[in-house]
Amino acid sequence: MNVLLVYAHPEPRSLNGSLRNFAVRRLEDAGHIVEVSDLYAMKWKAPLDADDSTKRSVDTPFNPSLDSKHAFENGLQTRDIALEQDKLRWADTLILQFPLWWFSMPAILKGWVERVYAYGFAYGVGEHSDARWGDRYGEGTLAGKRAMLIVTAGGWASHYGPRGINGPMDDILFPIQHGILYYPGFDVLPPFVIYRTSRIDEASFSTICESLGERLDKLSQTAPIPFRPQNAGAYDIPELTLRADVSPDRTGFAVHVASD
Numbered sequence: 342m343n344v345l346l347v348y349a350h351p352e353p354r355s356l357n358g359s360l361r362n363f364a365v366r367r368l369e370d371a372g373h374i375v376e377v378s379d380l381y382a383m384k385w386k387a388p389l390d391a392d393d394s395t396k397r398s399v400d401t402p403f404n405p406s407l408d409s410k411h412a413f414e415n416g417l418q419t420r421d422i423a424l425e426q427d428k429l430r431w432a433d434t435l436i437l438q439f440p441l442w443w444f445s446m447p448a449i450l451k452g453w454v455e456r457v458y459a460y461g462f463a464y465g466v467g468e469h470s471d472a473r474w475g476d477r478y479g480e481g482t483l484a485g486k487r488a489m490l491i492v493t494a495g496g497w498a499s500h501y502g503p504r505g506i507n508g509p510m511d512d513i514l515f516p517i518q519h520g521i522l523y524y525p526g527f528d529v530l531p532p533f534v535i536y537r538t539s540r541i542d543e544a545s546f547s548t549i550c551e552s553l554g555e556r557l558d559k560l561s562q563t564a565p566i567p568f569r570p571q572n573a574g575a576y577d578i579p580e581l582t583l584r585a586d587v588s589p590d591r592t593g594f595a596v597h598v599a600s601d
């Protein structure tokens with residue numbers, strides 16, 4: 342299997358750096374081909390702006406979506422963006438690895454998503470009609486591929502529990518797992534989350550590696566989170582709300598995960 346690991350930590354000698362090295366070794370030992378996009382080492386340009394096209398007219402105002410579409414369709418994207426899109430096409434599985442910073446991904450990784458997920462590549466794909474609302478949420482360019490998060494967090498697991506003060510981790514990761522990964526088509530595997538990172542020592546590090554290793558060994562067999570596909574009948578179109586008879590008493594992020 343081809344695995345793309347997009348990694349966002351500025352320090353190779355960090356916990357994340359050690360986990361990245363472990364993950365790459367484990368995957369390669371199992372016979373997978375691994376490509377790492379080490380965003381800090383690559384000095385990845387995070388801001389999406391007019392420089393993302395190699396040729397644009399200065400007479401028209403920069404439009405983040407339409408300029409992205411034009412560059413994507415006409416081979417005018419900068420090389421860094423096009424290369425990452427090629428890696429995504431090549432990969433069978435995408436892993437995003439990052440420390441939880443302010444309840445989300447580090448800005449450099451958000452910038453990778455914003456720039457690499459071009460209009461026509463990750464969104465604006467497929468036809469809109471009375472029965473379909475584009476190819477997204479389970480369909481799209483990246484359908485058939487798997488994705489998984491590896492996340493480290495300073496907070497305790499209980500802080501992220503169902504009644505924890507930070508909010509449930511599933512909710513915090515929902516915009517990434519549902520919005521960034523499921524949207525362009527990935528099947529999203531349950532995340533691998535490491536809590537209370539400041540307490541990690543040699544003994545707990547080896548326990549963590551053991552469970553991460555087991556997850557990596559089962560990448561192709563693990564059941565994805567059963568997010569509801571957009572165009573399969575559960576949602577009214579064009580309102581894109583869940584049909585009144587589907588989980589009628591539930592709301593919130595969790596309602597978009599099939600419970601039956």
Ligand SMILES: Cc1cc2nc3c(=O)[nH]c(=O)nc-3n(C[C@H](O)[C@H](O)[C@H](O)COP(=O)(O)OP(=O)(O)OC[C@H]3O[C@@H](n4cnc5c(N)ncnc54)[C@H](O)[C@@H]3O)c2cc1C
Nearest residue numbers: 355356357359440441442443444493494495496538541546
């Ligand atoms: C800007 C910012 C925002 C943040 N926001 C949040 C937030 O919203 N929610 C939250 O929960 N946390 C937050 N944090 C905390 C952050 O999530 C953690 O600091 C981070 O996940 C730790 O990962 P690291 O790779 O930087 O760990 P490191 O600091 O590198 O290491 C953590 C521990 O692991 C040990 N370790 C590292 N490598 C090894 C090894 N090979 N063997 C054994 N032990 C090892 C280290 O000794 C250290 O004790 C934030 C931090 C920052 C800087």
